Amino acid sequence: MSAPNPELRRQVIAIYKELLYLGKDYPLGFSYFRPRLHRAFMANAQMRSEDDIKRGIERADFVRKGTVYYLKRYRTLRKRYDGA
Numbered sequence: 001m002s003a004p005n006p007e008l009r010r011q012v013i014a015i016y017k018e019l020l021y022l023g024k025d026y027p028l029g030f031s032y033f034r035p036r037l038h039r040a041f042m043a044n045a046q047m048r049s050e051d052d053i054k055r056g057i058e059r060a061d062f063v064r065k066g067t068v069y070y071l072k073r074y075r076t077l078r079k080r081y082d083g084a
Helices: 006-023 030-043 050-082
Strands: none
Touching: 006 030, 006 050
């Protein structure tokens, strides 16, 4: 079994950290978000093929973009109704 590409490893760690940071504002709380994120990444921990890892990074980036949009909407609504 060969060692994974260090650049891909760096990208995976970076997207994981970014998703963790976004999860701090998740409506159900960080304690709900973190275990699910960890489980999702651990489910793909056995990937060794560079193509599979790249597809996983693309999927995580897609999720990140959706999370950013969702949280932006959530924050806006919270400001409107909590501040009234």
